[in-house]
Amino acid sequence: MRGSTAKTVLIFLLLYLLAGLAFQLDKAEAGIKTLQAVVTSVSDGDTVHVKIGNKDEKVRLIGVNTPEISHPELGIKEQPFGREAAEYTKRRLLGKKIWLELDVGQRDKYGRILAYVWLSPPSSGSEKEVRAKMYNAELLLNGYAQVMTVPPNVKYSSLFVKFQQEARSKKKGLWGVAPAPIKTKVAYVGNSRTKKFHYPDCRWAKEISPANRVSFSSREQAVRAGYVPCKVCNP
Numbered sequence: 294m295r296g297s298t299a300k301t302v303l304i305f306l307l308l309y310l311l312a313g314l315a316f317q318l319d320k321a322e323a324g325i326k327t328l329q330a331v332v333t334s335v336s337d338g339d340t341v342h343v344k345i346g347n348k349d350e351k352v353r354l355i356g357v358n359t360p361e362i363s364h365p366e367l368g369i370k371e372q373p374f375g376r377e378a379a380e381y382t383k384r385r386l387l388g389k390k391i392w393l394e395l396d397v398g399q400r401d402k403y404g405r406i407l408a409y410v411w412l413s414p415p416s417s418g419s420e421k422e423v424r425a426k427m428y429n430a431e432l433l434l435n436g437y438a439q440v441m442t443v444p445p446n447v448k449y450s451s452l453f454v455k456f457q458q459e460a461r462s463k464k465k466g467l468w469g470v471a472p473a474p475i476k477t478k479v480a481y482v483g484n485s486r487t488k489k490f491h492y493p494d495c496r497w498a499k500e501i502s503p504a505n506r507v508s509f510s511s512r513e514q515a516v517r518a519g520y521v522p523c524k525v526c527n528p
């Protein structure tokens with residue numbers, strides 16, 4: 294009687310351990326789910342076109358924002374480092390096989406897939422792995438992008454902030470670009486009463502009352518408008 298009870302307990306214990314082990318294996322095998330894709334073209338630093346199977350998709354990288362490249366038709370002006378970021382993504386991703394990891398929100402309002410782009414299949418998603426193999430992280434670590442967190446896609450957002458701080462403190466990429474000097478468009482200043490024009494720093498230019506003050510972007514423009522050069526600053 295005693296022996297059989299012990300045996301039963303032992304069997305249950307064994308079954309319990311086996312079940313636990315099977316569950317662990319299952320978890321490890323599940324890992325991080327990804328979609329395999331091939332990059333067919335690059336729109337800019339953070340947006341690429343891919344083929345998934347034989348389906349064409351546009352992919353916007355999650356959590357990062359690269360500076361704009363110029364889109365005159367949309368009235369978007371080139372931002373510092375926009376061109377560099379786009380070139381970098383082209384160099385790194387064009388024609389390559391990538392693995393897309395999705396977060397909670399899988400598409401944006403433009404129908405683009407929102408994804409973390411892995412350069413080789415991820416296993417744990419640890420910080421070490423993210424640093425080494427995720428392209429979103431690579432953009433941040435090299436200063437090609439800034440963090441842009443859009444809930445609910447926040448799985449790696451705290452890591453991304455950390456990477457951005459690292460790049461910033463090392464003045465990498467866009468963090469090392471000096472702000473563009475503010476160009477004064479006004480090259481010459483005219484007085485509509487006297488019909489004379491001056492360099493903006495001429496003392497007579499400074500005396501012109503706001504009501505009579507006109508600006509010219511070139512000397513030619515002033516002359517064509519019938520203005521004559523000031524004899525003091527001789528523009």
Ligand SMILES: [Zn+2]
Nearest residue numbers: 491495523526
């Ligand atoms: Zn003058």
